[in-house]
Amino acid sequence: MADPDYKPFKSIHEFLTAVHIYADEAKQGVTRYVEATHYCAHCLIYDSHEQDAKLIGVEYMVSKEIYDSFEPGEQKLWHSHEFEVKSGMLILPKPAGYTDEEWETAELHAMEEIIHLYGKTWHFWQVDAGHEYPLGHPVLMGSAINADQLDLSEAMAKRNALFGVDHENKAKARKGLQSHQIHPSKTVLALIGGFC
Template identity: 35%
Template sequence: MAETDKTASAAAAQQVGGEQIPPGKPMTMEQHMLDKGAQMLQSLKPIKQMNQHICTFALYSHDMTRQIETHHYATRLNQDFLQCAVYDSDDSTGRLIGVEYIVSDKIFETLAPDEQKLWHSHAYEIKSGLLVNPRVPEMVVRPELENLAKTYGKFWCTWQTDRGDVLPMGPPALMMSPQAVNLGMVKPDLLKKRDDKYNLSSDALKTARVEIAEPEWINPQADYWKQHGKGFYVDVETTEMKKMVPFP
């Protein structure tokens, strides 16, 4: 790539509404028209099933000093399973940074122990007021919060925007849920920024949620770092690939 092209690409990774967008040319009018036409003609059924916006925080399993605000757009497939597209903001330029799967305690107990190590519990996030449904009255979401308090999640981050990556780089990173006995687990400035944005108080929510029932038992295989002081890191290695064989 020519030096001028590199400069142009770097310049394209600009700030829009406070959010950084990837390198690339601005959308053309033709592209906007094509997208609008496709939106009118296609069903987009899976996307339309996203009926819940959850804002919370996550930490990298291999580096607890890195904490991020996350926005989960959830689809409930049934009473025991949700799937979430995770973004770094709720702005129109929000970047898709990963995916989280959420299962009930009933399903979690059926998983193999080595698989359970990759999951985190949600009770603390909810009881502490870290997990919120922005702009939705607390009384409306209370039943859902009571359900989520008994669930486990597995969250893979595929785009580490917090370290300045303008494109998805490297292998996915396993994320953890805050599990401290107080809000000190999440950096105060990060929490204040979120609370100010949505005009809420995590401390007030913590008090209001004191009667939400916690699970009778949280499987110790979950939140593995809390029990063992160790996280998980994904690396990439070269391996022999399975090749297609000719038909007889």
């Protein structure tokens, strides 16, 4: 058999990691999150970056201009990335061959773009619930918009140790990033106080 040409995979240009929050449970006051390792053209979400990682979801990202063109009902399914970026929750793990300074500069440049994007995320596999297979319906995921929704130090501890980063230092470095005006009343989870 000839080697397939993996053209769609060749457009992957970002490697990100953060956590995603279950939108339906958050509406009931429960904050359950799962590690979300992204490989993006559109983002393929895995439960880790290891060779045996499970594909657990997909995230689509669009500009604010595209988001603003959506009907209000559609806008409610999307979330802002502002808190993920500014809190240091979202990182681009450093590949080999870069100094820390080079990578911090490259990562900050990427975050200047991501902070303006909206995401629509569906997870198909609840590995954090112990599921061995992708059972049930896809689940809409969201993102916290402030530190009151989850203990960032707890949520980021494993990731910080694994990649040798500190989300608090990332937050300090990103403090000056300019974001756009977010419309929390129009984004996913807005009605539950503090999620979008």
